[in-house]
Amino acid sequence: MKQLQLMALTGAAATAIVVGSAVTSSAQTLNSSCWLPPLNPANAPGYESFIETVEAATDITIRHTSGSALLPPGEHLSGLRDGVAALTCHAGTFTPSDLPEDSLLAFMAMRYPDPMAIVGAYAEFWMTDPAMLARQESGGFVVLAPWATPAYSLICNTPIRTLEDMQGMRIRSTVAAVAGWIESVGAIPVAVPSSESFQGLDRGQLDCTTIYPSGMTVYSLWDVANSMTILPELSSYFAGWNVAINRGTWNELSVEDRSAMLDGAVASIVGFQFRDLEAEQEVLERAQATDGVEVIMASEEMTASAATFAQDDALQLALSAAEERFGMSTEEAQGIIDRFDALYQKWVGLVADVESPDQLSAILHAEVYDRIDPATYGESN
Numbered sequence: 001m002k003q004l005q006l007m008a009l010t011g012a013a014a015t016a017i018v019v020g021s022a023v024t025s026s027a028q029t030l031n032s033s034c035w036l037p038p039l040n041p042a043n044a045p046g047y048e049s050f051i052e053t054v055e056a057a058t059d060i061t062i063r064h065t066s067g068s069a070l071l072p073p074g075e076h077l078s079g080l081r082d083g084v085a086a087l088t089c090h091a092g093t094f095t096p097s098d099l100p101e102d103s104l105l106a107f108m109a110m111r112y113p114d115p116m117a118i119v120g121a122y123a124e125f126w127m128t129d130p131a132m133l134a135r136q137e138s139g140g141f142v143v144l145a146p147w148a149t150p151a152y153s154l155i156c157n158t159p160i161r162t163l164e165d166m167q168g169m170r171i172r173s174t175v176a177a178v179a180g181w182i183e184s185v186g187a188i189p190v191a192v193p194s195s196e197s198f199q200g201l202d203r204g205q206l207d208c209t210t211i212y213p214s215g216m217t218v219y220s221l222w223d224v225a226n227s228m229t230i231l232p233e234l235s236s237y238f239a240g241w242n243v244a245i246n247r248g249t250w251n252e253l254s255v256e257d258r259s260a261m262l263d264g265a266v267a268s269i270v271g272f273q274f275r276d277l278e279a280e281q282e283v284l285e286r287a288q289a290t291d292g293v294e295v296i297m298a299s300e301e302m303t304a305s306a307a308t309f310a311q312d313d314a315l316q317l318a319l320s321a322a323e324e325r326f327g328m329s330t331e332e333a334q335g336i337i338d339r340f341d342a343l344y345q346k347w348v349g350l351v352a353d354v355e356s357p358d359q360l361s362a363i364l365h366a367e368v369y370d371r372i373d374p375a376t377y378g379e380s381n
Contacts, residue, residue: 027059030249032087034242035073035195038066040218041279042089042147042242045271050145050243053264058257062087073193077240081140086249089147091193092239093174098139099240100326101131101336103176106239107318108337110177110310112344115236116351116360119148119269121343122238124368127377129339142250142378145243145265149212150276152178152234156208157201159227162299172197172209175237180317181309182210198224210234214279216286216293228287231298233306243268250378258374266364270357 032051036042043066051062065071071079076088077095096103112118126132126143136142154160154171169187172194173179179189190206194215200206201224209215216222243265250258287293298306315337322333350367354360 027061029061029063030086031063031065031070032243033065033070033076033079033085034089035068035071035076035193036066036089037195037218040066041214041272041275045275046145046147046242046268047089049267049271050261050264053267054257054260057260057263060257060260068195073195077139077141080244080246083246083248086246087243089242090240090244091174091237092241093176094193094240096325099135100322100328101135102239104318104322104326104328104333104336105340107176107180107321108314108340109175109238110181110233110235110306110314112238113151113232113235114344114348114351115148115150116273116354117344117347118236118238119146119273120347120351120360120364120367121340122146122148123269123364124343124347125340126241127368127372131336136247136378137380140247141244142247143241143244144261145241145268146238147240147242147269147272148238149236150214150280151212151232151236152210153213154208154229154231154234155197155201155211155213155216155221155225156227156229157225158207159294159296160208160229161296163301163305169207170205172200172206172211175210175235175239176321177310177314177317178210178234180313181234181306184309184313185305194219197221201225212236212276212280213283214276216283217279222293225293227294227296228283229296229298229302231302231306233298233303233310235310242272247378255375258377262369262372262374262377266361266369269364270361273360274357 032047034043034047038044047064051064054060054062071085074094076090077098079085080088092099092102093106123146126146160166163185166185166187170190171182171187172192173182173189174191182189192200194211197209197211198219198221284295287295319330319333322328350363
């Protein structure tokens with residue numbers, strides 16, 4: 001698989017690359033950025049798979065920057081919109097006012113325990129729901145590959161076994177629902193990017209980070225954490241996307257090039273999902289084989305507390321945020337939640353027997369990507 005090319009471009013140079021895109025299929029260069037570390041599955045194999053698929057089928061060259069050399073974490077939406085990068089990943093919770101529907105669903109994350117069903121439902125939602133299509137049009141971007149991580153765990157420098165152990169703990173979380181639960185049990189949620197987990201744990205600014213288990217390796221947390229509390233009820237992070245493209249750049253691409261990018265998006269999603277699953281297993285096996293990091297199964301009390309919060313409190317938090325922070329009526333917000341709920345339940349059934357990348361790829365194509373017309377997707381209404 002092709003290695004990612006790490007390249008720090010100036011804003012002016014990057015903009016020139018985007019503006020230089022041709023209307024019809026021709027040789028051109030686009031730059032992409034994802035602030036996550038090179039070993040994060042979003043980059044390897046996420047962007048690697050996307051780039052390999054696109055470059056094999058077109059005359060497009062994609063020069064990718066992993067890490068924040070081109071764009072800081074919180075600027076991957078504005079940088080995409082402004083043409084600093086033609087393609088970016090983006091964590092939707094970094095820009096809630098720009099992506100209110102997306103941020104609303106983040107409050108509901110703990111109600112959706114199946115990450116593979118989430119990513120399928122989320123792709124279908126971003127790429128077919130009228131509200132999400134309108135958001136893309138007004139935002140100046142086109143979503144190609146939404147993302148969802150594996151279930152989060154509590155990775156800490158002080159072991160957590162019970163709710164009592166969490167009292168006063170400073171715990172990194174950018175998932176609104178998880179932050180709400182953390183606060184409800186007497187801990188202190190801290191909203192910083194996952195890339196700051198190592199520094200926070202090392203300097204004592206954090207006691208724990210909520211992150212998928214592969215984060216132990218991706219962020220070198222083996223050196224600063226001594227325990228991992230497994231609590232599947234924390235669910236996963238889904239907000240934003242792994243791959244989206246500047247709307248002007250997309251509109252200048254040929255239909256053939258767009259089609260290749262949609263194929264690349266499926267490869268990105270599938271690669272991300274299955275590499276994350278492999279990495280999670282590797283981390284758990286390594287932790288159990290050494291004395292440095294203790295693997296703790298959450299107590300029944302912790303599990304019950306998180307499950308109750310997910311069912312009873314998450315919806316109220318979401319509806320309150322819709323009115324107070326996002327300017328939505330209760331009816332509008334409930335409609336978004338209900339539509340996503342229906343898709344999630346559909347996808348739970350679709351992925352129930354998925355065991356291989358090929359199976360997930362086939363379902364994503366059949367249910368979402370093969371139903372999208374590359375000639376019209378992303379065009380203004």
